Amino acid sequence: MQPLSFKERVLIFLAERGGFTNSLKMTTPILSKYLGTSQQSASRLLITLEREGLLERRIVGRTTYVKITPIGVARLRDLYISLKTIFERPVNIVLEGRVFTGLGEGAYYMSQPGYVKQMEEKLGYTPYPGTLNLSLLSRDSIENRLLLQKLAFIEIQGFKDGLRTFGNVKIIPATINENIKGGIIFAERSHYDNSVIELISHVRLRDELNLKDGSLVKVSVEIPSNNFFENFRVKPVIYSPPP
Numbered sequence: 001m002q003p004l005s006f007k008e009r010v011l012i013f014l015a016e017r018g019g020f021t022n023s024l025k026m027t028t029p030i031l032s033k034y035l036g037t038s039q040q041s042a043s044r045l046l047i048t049l050e051r052e053g054l055l056e057r058r059i060v061g062r063t064t065y066v067k068i069t070p071i072g073v074a075r076l077r078d079l080y081i082s083l084k085t086i087f088e089r090p091v092n093i094v095l096e097g098r099v100f101t102g103l104g105e106g107a108y109y110m111s112q113p114g115y116v117k118q119m120e121e122k123l124g125y126t127p128y129p130g131t132l133n134l135s136l137l138s139r140d141s142i143e144n145r146l147l148l149q150k151l152a153f154i155e156i157q158g159f160k161d162g163l164r165t166f167g168n169v170k171i172i173p174a175t176i177n178e179n180i181k182g183g184i185i186f187a188e189r190s191h192y193d194n195s196v197i198e199l200i201s202h203v204r205l206r207d208e209l210n211l212k213d214g215s216l217v218k219v220s221v222e223i224p225s226n227n228f229f230e231n232f233r234v235k236p237v238i239y240s241p242p243p
Contacts, residue, residue, distance in 0.1 A: 007052075025063060094141075097134030097216075097217055098216055099206070122154050134217055145197055174199070180208060182205070
């Protein structure tokens with residue numbers, strides 16, 4: 001989908017103010033400020049929209065009134081359908097990294113009964129006692145990792161075994177190299193920074209995927225659209241026309 005054109009932005013601007021059913025008083029200073037263009041450009045844009053049948057324009061004395069036409073409404077409806085399709089379908093988040101040998105802690109922690117029992121209940125499988133470590137390859141993958149850590153919804157509670165305390169863990173389901181089901185595990189206490197992810201599965205991933213240090217691995221996570229776009233809320237900018 002292409003970025004919104006100035007024409008579409010003007011139609012949205014009018015629609016937000018009731019321009020479907022009411023003729024709106026419009027001045028080029030107001031429109032140019034909204035669009036970030038010159039007043040001359042804003043004026044030419046209104047003329048173009050009128051010529052293309054997207055809005056009707058009436059001039060009463062020195063005042064201009066505009067209203068969206070049925071053709072303009074249809075254009076906005078097409079735009080709405082396109083955006084609705086985008087914002088309602090699941091979002092696929094992809095991370096890419098290379099395998100490296102870790103510190104060996106994954107096998108220790110993934111063998112702890114306090115973790116294993118909870119994972120069996122919440123994941124529906126017994127995880128292999130170890131993790132696959134990936135060093136992420138790009139800024140996008142690192143940013144996606146941070147986002148997925150926020151979105152991880154499977155919570156594994158920490159516990160005490162009489163000798164030491166084990167921290168909380170979060171997991172988000174993932175698909176590894178497009179065919180192995182597993183998850184990304186986010187430990188409350190970790191020696192790794194945000195450029196690393198640890199993967200779990202019901203199988204030993206190195207054997208199942210024939211991996212060695214340096215092997216490239218692709219990890220994908222499908223997120224419901226509502227969960228994903230909730231992270232991009234911003235405070236609305238309310239435009240107040242000059243008195």
